[in-house]
Amino acid sequence: MTTTTAPLPPGTVGAFTRAAFEAHLASLPPLPEWWLARKRAAFEHFAALPLPVRNDEAWRFSNVSGLTLDGFAPPATARAVPFASIGIRKAARLIFANGRLFSREILDSNLERRGVVVDTIQNALREHGDLVRDHLLAQPARLGSDKFSALHQAFLVDGAFVYAPRGVEVELPIGIFSFALGDQAATFPHTLVVADEGARVTVIDYFGSQDDTERQLAIGANDLYAGHGARITYVGKQDWSHQALALQSNSTVVRRDACVQSLNVHLGARQARHESHSQLQAPGAISEMLSLTVARGDQEFDQRTLQIHQAPHTRSDLLYKNALLQRARTIFSGLIVVDPDAQKTDAYQSNRNLMLSDEAEANSLPGLEIQANDVRCTHGATTSRIDSEQEFYLQARGITKRAADELLTFGFFEEVLNRLSQDDLHTALRTLIQSKFSGEKVIR
């Protein structure tokens, strides 16, 4: 266990002081020694690191001045969550409010009999300690958010743990809902998914706030681990308050002949950073990384990705699409890394931006770092405007300009939505994305 009394640099920890950290630890049930040690180390790391500054390469084009930690309170006790019914049929449902469990429902009674675990990280630390130890935040933050990842680990209260044992296919999706409640609230949601050999599981991770005017800090993470021949489908829906600062990091590890498909839909927050990091560790591993963003008002969406091919015959396929309205900004920075012995790698990276406004700004930084000589890699970025003849065609059918732009945006997104094989997921996602145009709150 580390203890130090060195003074913290002023202004870089906000409310997340040493005293707040100790109070946070005191509020938790007894933790395994290894986890407590990791949390303490994470706090020291967080406190020692500076906030990103303008000339950090990993934060190029980002509004670094928006990354303040001042004025947020460490997680408070949960209040009642703001909805009555939620979305499509699910096998199980976990609801968190400000990082604490609000409810846990196992809706498919076969789950437990088949050994599927849908539980909190707090319970999993006790009951599935080895799995949690091996996979919870086990990969380093490599895309620039070290300070925030460390803060997440230090102040992580609870989160979702999903485990599908060997050979088990979970047909219905598992829904995880994380809400931020209250002005100045800080929340650290976490979702850990482990699919054992040959298992299949779909997880829907929803992030939302009760009130779009509340200023909030949300620093979330997810770990997806697909064992030999496993398949994970992960759908993230980010719909935080429009005054939130949100940072989310993903770590995906794909083993032999396994496949992870992830789609992140970005709608909420004032400023949202998303880092996604896929490691293809063994032959036959596939990672499909998809993203849809509707950026409007003064929102900034900052997306950084890493596709690391560590073994031969692996495949990664990234397709990120952004629709930009009004004065919104997006940043996409992606890197494909192919290790020297990862021959026969198939890697794709594509970022497409649809501009619905002259004032919006899309930045794109695609990149390759290839050390093997027998690979197929393509990357590219395009930015296009709404086609005025298409817009006129729709208007000539009586469709308003706003509805025409919405329809054209959905047309633009369709290529990504079509990659998901489950129809009811499409419908729910369309409804959610539509809410961004209509302004009606939808929780799915």
Add this chain to the structure above:
Amino acid sequence: MASLVIHDLHVSIGDRPIIKNLSLTVNSGEVHAIMGPNGTGKSTLAKVIAGHPDYTVTGGDVLLDGRSVLEQEADERARAGLFLAFQYPSEIPGVSIANFLRAAVQARLPEGEEIDATAYYKRLYAKMDLLKIERKFTSRAVNEGFSGGEKKRCEILQMAMLEPKMAVMDETDSGLDIDALRIVSDGVNALRGPGLGVLMITHYQRLLNHIVPDFVHVMYDGRIVKSGDKSLALDLESRGYDWVKQELAALPA
């Protein structure tokens, strides 16, 4: 009874006058054909009526049921009952015909009223049956990868669903082989009736063998220079447009 009145219309693109003092009235139940050589302003007329933003009306008026439409956006005109069948319909990737039409039908409902999906599909399928269109057609993306004939059938299906008072059909026969032309013409004829006025713009007489007009107008140099019944189209077919040009040149200035 509905009417489309075009009155002393003058239209420019930039500083270049395209339509010069054109007047025409179409009443519901009537089919008018406008014929003329290329570059005479026929397609401009169609787009101006529909509200295309690239054209400037420098004089005159276009009235639907006595109300000027010139201050209205294209979508308002469409909801008021105008329809333009495009010569070159746009491709809309990722948007199915069914969803597109649904949005167009939804746009005609009062604010806050949701479309009745069951009734919508029932009506859509009835129109498709009327036009002999296969069910799977509407799950395709609007005009994407369509043949010339499929694009025009898609236009006719939209017209059938939106039930306009006045339809302007711009070169509906262009790019169609004889079989496609027959299919599309059958569609238009199926929609013909006392509630619909049609202004058909065409370069060739052959369309008028399939859709027989009540009135034929010859357009030349931005105005209508001759009007008559369907026999005028046959005259044009046998004698060409030069005859009209010569007649015009012979007139006193």
